Structures are given as structure tokens and as C-alpha cells.
Amino acid sequence: MPQKTIDEINAKIKSGKSVVLTAEEVSKMGREKSAQEIASQVDVVTTATFGPMCSSGIFMNFGHADPPIRMQEVTLNNVEAYAGLAAVDVYLGATQTDPDNPKYGGAHVIQELIEGKSVHLKAKSTGTDCYPGTSVDTQITKDSINELYMYNPRNAYQNYPVATNTTNRHIYTYMGSLLPNLNNATYSTSGELSPLLNDPEMETIGIGTKIFLGGTTGFVSWQGTQFHTTKPKNEFGIPLENAATLALIGNLKDMSSEFIQAAYFEQYGVSIFIGLGIPIPILNEDIAKAVMIRNEQIETTICDYGTTGHPAIGRTNYKELQTGSIKIDGKKVRTAPMSSIPKARKIAASLKEWIEEGEFTLSEPVQAFPKGTSLKSLNSQGDK
């Protein structure tokens, strides 16, 4: 069984001799070649996704004003940022909205900063001995402030259920417009291109993995929130529901709005499309086998978003979903994606190019993710 190390792959990358395929290309190749052949011929496979990911945001440090201020209430274009940190550090969440315009929020501010636009910063404080300033009202841009980095607590969901609606009401959700009486179904994830579906056991992805984030280099900083590794899996090792997730970090100043896009979901709120790509080093035959996964082998659960608790009402796979319709209870139901395959393809192709040209080398995870995790739920009323 051929074995490679990340150092060997990096040496090939640096000499411009690495063999890199996108996850779609390797899935196609897998129809004719064995995992063993792929493991010996391919060095890296690039995966990608571009979809709405609410759990995203940015850290910013504005620099000190004269007189200095310890900011307590902060807004950016009238969108509140969390200021419960040091004097001029804040975190702006993507879904935070402008109270005067529910269709505008943190995601839009983030996009405008990326695009180099000027953003209105207002801050208030009660004033302290060391920070006597009590207000700031000014314009900032990404170049006028100190640090500006994206930190997303939960991105890159490993699989996601299909959303449909069996009730007689039209509902608006984060999975889009769901028409009454099973008239449509929406799905997320980029299927065989999706990062965590190509390395379902996360053998090559861990804390410290270098990735593509928003058009630049980023890193996996931690397991994402709601990290769940014990969901039921199919015969190909694919969890049948939303399972693992990633926390990601990257320099917003270097990102491009081609890969980060603000969004508004009707009657749900503001969200943000995040474009990310993860390279998978083909260290051995098992990893080769995992990246050969095809859409028809990636199954997911169909859930009724019209009913409390979103009960499961069926199972399908990404090949069927991408035909534009699936059968639920014998009924033909129109399907539509929420994440963009053309954008994911573009990311996988860009990352492939970076690696082929020797500009992007791979990193060994500094630490593996925890195993055997599941989720706790919240008792909303407390103990009585």
C-alpha cells in the first residue's frame, strides 16, 4: 500500500511537480481506477463549498482615538457590534441586523469592508480615568484600522438535511422558501465537492489545517460549534445528517467579495455566503477511497421543516437531488440547492492552481479533533 507524508507532498509542490485534482475530477477518475492507483498517482485533492453560513463574523481593532475611549456601545452602519472586550476590540456577527432595516446586517458591513468601502463607526462610553473619551463618530475602512480578521465559529457543515414542508402554509426558513404541501425541497452542501464529505473521519483535517477562505489563505482554528461525530453513517461512511463542523479564521483584508456575499432570507434574516476550500493530501489508499466518493453515494435525510422538531420523512442522495426532483411518499417534488456549485467549482479550481504553481503548501494538523462527540440541548425554562 503506497504511503506518502505531507513533507513528501510539499517537496513535490515546491518543485512544481505535484499532481492535484479537484474532488469532482477524482470522483470521475474513481470510476476507472482503483483506490490504490489513485493513491499512487494523485498527491492532493481540492474540495470546496459556497453556501450561507450564519455562524460567521469578524474581529476588529479600531486603534485608539485622542482622547482614548473604552468602547461600550458600538455600531457599524447602525449594526451593533459586541464590545465586551478590550477598549477598541469588537466582534461583529454576520446575522446582527440594523434595527431600522431588517434586510441589512453584519454580513453587509463585512462585504462592504472587503470591498474597501467606508463604514460609519459610532461608539459610546461612560468614560474612565484611563479612557476619558465618551464618544466616537467617524468613518473607517479596512485600511484605516488595525486587525480585521474573520472568525467563524461554525462553517463547512458535514452534510445537511433536505428541507421540505408537508403543511398547508408557505414557510420562509434559512433553507429558503418552502411551499406548502410538499411542493418543493431545498438542500445545502456541494455534495461530492464538499470538504468534510471527502474526509469523513477527518484524518487529514484538524486544528491548524491551512485552507482557502474567502479568496485568501485561512486556517481551521478549532472544531466548529455543534460538532457531532456520532450521527448514523451509511455504508460509505457518510453521516446521514448534519454532523461535524469547522471553526475558521482568515484575514478579511485579503478576502474578495467574489467569495464572501451578504444575503437576506425572507422572514428569517441576514446571513452570509462563505466560500471555502480545503486541500486533502492523499497519504494512503484509505484517504484515496474517501475522496473518490460520488454524489449517488452521499445520502442525506429529508426533514419536514413545517413540523416542530423537523421530523425525518425520508432519505435521498445528492445525485437525485441534483436532477431537480426527488420522490417523497411517491410524489415528485421539485428540488433546489442553497449553495452554489459554480462557485464551489471555482474555489476548488483556484486552490488546485495555487498548489500546482507551488504557492500553497499543505499543513499537518497541529491537533486532531475530538472523537465520539454528540450534542446537548438546552432546557429553556430552567429547573422549576
Added chain:
Amino acid sequence: MKKKYILSFNQDSVNKPVTYDLIKNFDIKINIIKANISADEAGHLLVEMEADQENMEKCFQYLDENRVEYVPAENRIIFDQEKCVDCGSCTAVCFAEALTLDPETRELQFHPEKCVFCKLCTKACPLGLFEIRFNE
């Protein structure tokens, strides 16, 4: 020729049997897709009309004489396609199949001639790229 138009009636013309006249006098094959009469009694019709060139011209002349405004339906659709990210969300609600995804490239395809002005895409697109005007 076959084409969709939005006809707008004012208070006077709203009471005339316009579609009947168009069929009877000019042999127009007319398919009414959507109709609306608002509180001020102005009315709007989305119709598909099919006729030869000559009859079509007579039809427009008749509409002019009766002060019925007509605009090609496509002129009432604004879609900022440049900004589209091909997420596909709008295809979930477009039953007229004016919005579809190319099976190979997975890019959004827009066929405005198929639009029936249901306006569901205006809320389904997370980037708000559609403006569809029927009676406004």
C-alpha cells in the same frame, strides 16, 4: 408571432369587452395568465397573444384607440444577473420554469418569456436581485 404583454386599463376602458373584441375582430389567440383589478378600478392583465403581423398591428391600434396601455411583459422584469451567485434558491419557487439550473454547469438560466409574474422569486432570492412589476 406569440408574445406576452401586460395590458393596463383605466376606469373607462376597464368596462369594455376588450379581450372579446380582440378575439372576434382580429383573430388573436389570447391566453389570460393573470388578472387584477385594484381598488381605484384600474385593471391589469397578463396575456399571451398570438396572431399574424397584420392582425397584431390592428390589435395595437385598437388598444391605442381604447386607451388600453400595453407593454411587453419582459419590460416589467428586472433581474440583476451580474450579481447572481448561482445558489439556485430561486429555482425552488419558479414553477413556470423561467428560472432553471443548467444540468451541467449548474449555472442559473433565466428565460423571461416563461415568467408568469407570480413574484415568488423576489422573496426567494437571498440577494434580492429580482424586481417584477405587474400592477405597480
